[in-house]
Amino acid sequence: MSYRKLLLSDIHSLSRRSESxxxxxxxxxxxxxxxxxxxxxLVIIGGGSGGCSISAKFAKTMGSKxxxxxxxxxxxxxxxxxxxxxxxxxxxxxxGRPMSSVLPSNIDWVKxxxxxxxxxxxxxxxxxxxxxxxxxxxxxxxxxxxxxxxEKIKGLPEAFNSAGVCSNYSxxxxxKTLQALKDFKKGNAVFTFPxxxxxxxxxxxxxxxxxxxxxxxxxxxxxxxxxxxxSLGVLFGVKHYADSLWNVVKSRDIxxxxxxxxxxxxxxDKAAIFEDLDNPGKFETVPYEMLHVTPPMGAYDLIKxxxxxxxxxxxxxxxxxxxxxxxxxxNVFAIGDCANLPTAKTAAAVAAENGxxxxxxxxxMNGKEPxxxxxxxxxxxxxxxxxxxxxxxxxYNGQPLETxxxxxxxxxxxxxxxxxxxxxxxxxxxxxxxxxxGPGTFRKLFAPFKKT
Ligand code: FAD
Ligand code: UQ1
Numbered sequence: 001m002s003y004r005k006l007l008l009s010d011i012h013s014l015s016r017r018s019e020s021x022x023x024x025x026x027x028x029x030x031x032x033x034x035x036x037x038x039x040x041x042l043v044i045i046g047g048g049s050g051g052c053s054i055s056a057k058f059a060k061t062m063g064s065k066x067x068x069x070x071x072x073x074x075x076x077x078x079x080x081x082x083x084x085x086x087x088x089x090x091x092x093x094x095x096g097r098p099m100s101s102v103l104p105s106n107i108d109w110v111k112x113x114x115x116x117x118x119x120x121x122x123x124x125x126x127x128x129x130x131x132x133x134x135x136x137x138x139x140x141x142x143x144x145x146x147x148x149x150x151e152k153i154k155g156l157p158e159a160f161n162s163a164g165v166c167s168n169y170s171x172x173x174x175x176k177t178l179q180a181l182k183d184f185k186k187g188n189a190v191f192t193f194p195x196x197x198x199x200x201x202x203x204x205x206x207x208x209x210x211x212x213x214x215x216x217x218x219x220x221x222x223x224x225x226x227x228x229x230x231s232l233g234v235l236f237g238v239k240h241y242a243d244s245l246w247n248v249v250k251s252r253d254i255x256x257x258x259x260x261x262x263x264x265x266x267x268x269d270k271a272a273i274f275e276d277l278d279n280p281g282k283f284e285t286v287p288y289e290m291l292h293v294t295p296p297m298g299a300y301d302l303i304k305x306x307x308x309x310x311x312x313x314x315x316x317x318x319x320x321x322x323x324x325x326x327x328x329x330x331n332v333f334a335i336g337d338c339a340n341l342p343t344a345k346t347a348a349a350v351a352a353e354n355g356x357x358x359x360x361x362x363x364x365m366n367g368k369e370p371x372x373x374x375x376x377x378x379x380x381x382x383x384x385x386x387x388x389x390x391x392x393x394x395x396y397n398g399q400p401l402e403t404x405x406x407x408x409x410x411x412x413x414x415x416x417x418x419x420x421x422x423x424x425x426x427x428x429x430x431x432x433x434x435x436x437x438g439p440g441t442f443r444k445l446f447a448p449f450k451k452t
């Protein structure tokens with residue numbers, strides 16, 4: 001069997017395992033203190049985009065076995081690919097790799113869930129009840145991502161057991177999206193955006209445009225009404241790209257309703273109930289043939305409730321927006337979706353945060369002050385069909401910060417191919433190995449060719 005096939009069969013058997021079974025990873029702890037606690041110079045919580053890529057950077061510069069990554073999952077998913085999985089352009093297996101294959105080989109993988117952080121004792125607790133254990137750190141990086149909260153919508157997640165209800169946001173439901181498109185006969189195809197922070201704020205509408213193109217290609221578009229109900233008051237947060245997206249919506253005959261929040265799904269009636277956020281208490285029932293749900297999301301309880309002095313008022317890790325250092329605990333840093341950075345939460349943002357965090361924490365370890373500043377760079381490849389994409393890139397101020405010397409607010413095939421074929425290579429081969437800090441270098445190289 002080829003290595004790739006082995007990996008895929010590995011992923012399939014691993015993903016069938018119960019999520020609630022957490023055991024110690026196969027790699028052993030390196031250092032044990034006399035009090036029985038485990039101690040590492042650097043502990044990283046989370047082995048997703050942020051945890052994996054930052055551990056790879058430090059694994060190159062720190063002594064062998066001085067780093068522990070706490071991560072319960074067997075599989076690491078490249079979530080940005082799920083937009084393409086939902087549209088039938090990639091498979092779910094394409095988007096996953098065994099966790100053991102993406103974490104650096106010279107770190108200890110603690111295959112468990114962090115349940116508490118105690119910065120006053122420089123300790124992370126793993127497990128619960130009698131299996132509770134403590135791991136001590138000199139330095140801590142928090143990279144646990146953002147929690148999906150389907151259960152906050154009445155009728156979910158049960159409605160996922162019925163035909164037509166799908167969501168690209170979870171490995172459990174993403175395959176239902178293509179199925180819903182294949183099964184579509186006649187009626188409303190409804191797409192939602194919740195009234196909470198989200199990861200990849202473009203993804204809820206990428207699948208709307210892909211669905212439009214799918215239904216056109218398959219001769220079903222005349223029987224379909226496409227509805228995008230978003231809790232936001234805008235189609236996209238940055239006007240430069242929102243203007244283009246409004247043109248896409250109008251040219252494709254898509255209905256957009258702003259300030260509409262999904263509150264209930266009644267699967268037996270194929271009905272979705274939305275609240276009008278400008279008229280609280282006013283509800284509208286929308287019948288659906290297909291319903292794509294972007295779930296409410298929020299900070300994990302680990303940060304929000306179970307970590308003394310780590311969260312801000314909203315429950316996200318309270319870090320300095322420039323340095324990524326915790327505002328009260330200088331030996332604690334955060335990266336990615338769990339941090340309270342006022343930028344769009346994306347893997348592209350994580351890439352740019354990586355370089356800043358690595359240099360600042362390295363400085364701090366050497367007794368120097370963190371001095372490198374993250375500018376909020378984030379990027380959202382707004383896929384608008386099977387061959388088209390608007391590549392949004394912007395900073396904390398919502399100012400476009402584009403890499404290429406072309407008008408990126410236009411739908412382009414080149415940007416689609418970059419999203420589909422180039423970005424996964426960059427992710428697996430560069431970013432997760434600690435060698436991708438975002439496209440800043442290319443932006444500088446291309447700057448002389450940019451028309452102002
Ligand atoms: P994650 O990658 O989610 O990793 C968090 C990790 O922490 C997970 O492995 C989890 O198991 C672990 N964890 C959670 N709780 C605990 C705990 N208590 N103890 C230990 N470990 C824990 N980004 C882009 O840049 N471009 C895109 O086109 C794009 N499209 C997207 C489309 C979709 C449908 C989705 C869902 C996301 C998309 N993103 C995109 C967003 C991107 O995937 C995330 O922003 C990115 O993965 C965030 O990285 P992270 O490390 O913060 O969190
Ligand atoms: C990016 O750096 C990145 O991180 C790996 C992504 O996540 C998947 C992206 O989607 C994008 C668009 C970028 C930005 C990269 C370039 C080359 C513009």
